[in-house]
Structures are given as structure tokens and as C-alpha cells.
Amino acid sequence: MVKRKVQRQARKVLGEDTVALVWCEIGKPIPTPPKSVHRAAGKGRMKPGHHWLLYVGGVLFFFVVVPMMLLDKLGDVLDRGPSHGEGGSTRNRTAGSPGPDSDDSTRGIFDGDWNLTAGQLLLRWYGHSPNPKRLVMLTGDRLCLAASPRRTLSPTKADDFRITAEFPFSEARIEAEAGQPRGFATFRIRFADGSWLELGRLAEPEDADHFLRTVSA
Incomplete structure (x- = not known):
């Protein structure tokens, strides 16, 4: 479970206590966007950095x-x-023999439309931080994504994160099931424009279980 200093930082950046939070990642490599779309978004990095x-x-x-x-x-x-x-x-x-299907390695990450909310988030995902981990925080009326600028971090101790995107619940909601097998649990952020983004590799079992129970209630 995250340390109190992480909770304090969450309260500081949000201005209120969280209902639930969890560190997570995109489970597969981000697909390569069309060159024109990538260029229009500032040609940000599409892969995480490494230690x-x-x-x-x-x-x-x-x-x-x-x-x-x-x-x-x-x-x-x-x-x-x-x-x-x-x-x-x-x-x-x-x-x-047939080669590997490149689509299989990227299928299921998002809806596929780079012009909608989920696609636009992915285009700037690693521009906010080279670290693959993102903190999803829920309050009483909004969903926030946060990232740490460090390349490596401990999910229980990282307290230098900052908000990279936030949405009221009228614009974004979580779709998930409680009781998913640990290590394989995923959830989707469904946006008002119909786009969606899937996240997994949920860190810290207690935080993950509480998050999934909260969003599936």
C-alpha cells in the first residue's frame, strides 16, 4: 500500500482526499500513429525510457x-x-512460415482513433514522463492521471508526481470488474466521445483491490 507521503502529495495536487488510487501502466507497446498525426501532436516520444x-x-x-x-x-x-x-x-x-502479426502486439490498448480523447492522451503519454507508471486517482467527482518525472520509481514511495490530465465523471468513467486475478487485472477509462484506454499492471495489491472494488460498486 502507498505510503502516507504519497497520500499527502495526492491531497496536495488534488486539493482534496482521494476515494481510490492505483499505480498502473499501459500493458502493451503504444501503436505507431500516422506520421501526420504524430507530427501535429508535437512528435513526442511513443516509448518509455529505460534505466x-x-x-x-x-x-x-x-x-x-x-x-x-x-x-x-x-x-x-x-x-x-x-x-x-x-x-x-x-x-x-x-x-x-508466417511472421508475427504486429497488430496482435498492440491490439486492445485503445479504440484506435487517434483524433479522439484516448488517442490524444497516448500521443503525449511519455512526453509527460519516460517512466511507464501512471497514478490514476479518483475523487468524488473527477478522475485524474498523474506521473512522476523520474525514470525509475517505487509505487509505494513516489511522492513527486504531478497531474497530467483530469476529467470530470461526466467526461470519463472507469470500467472494471472486482476480484480480477492479481497480476492480470485491467480496467478501461471510457471517455464521453466513445474512445477508451485500457490500463493494467496494477501496483500494490491492496491499492489495486480497493480501486477495483470502488469503481465496480
């Missing part, structure tokens, strides 16, 4: 691990000697 240790790990993998794997593979090939008749059929099967 510097991840880049160090990538460099070590490609310059240390990969060469070792290639050398090991080369040794196996030299030990076996030339082989005939198998490579062609394998290559043919590989070439003929």
Missing part, C-alpha cells in the same frame, strides 16, 4: 555474450563437418 543499467546490460550482451555464443556455434559446426540436404528444407520452412 541506464539496461543499456549497460545490452552492450555487455552484444559485445561479450553474443561473440562467445557465435564462437561456440562455430566450434560445433567445425566438429560436425559439412552437412548436406537439411539446410535447404529448414530454410524453406522458415521462409514460408
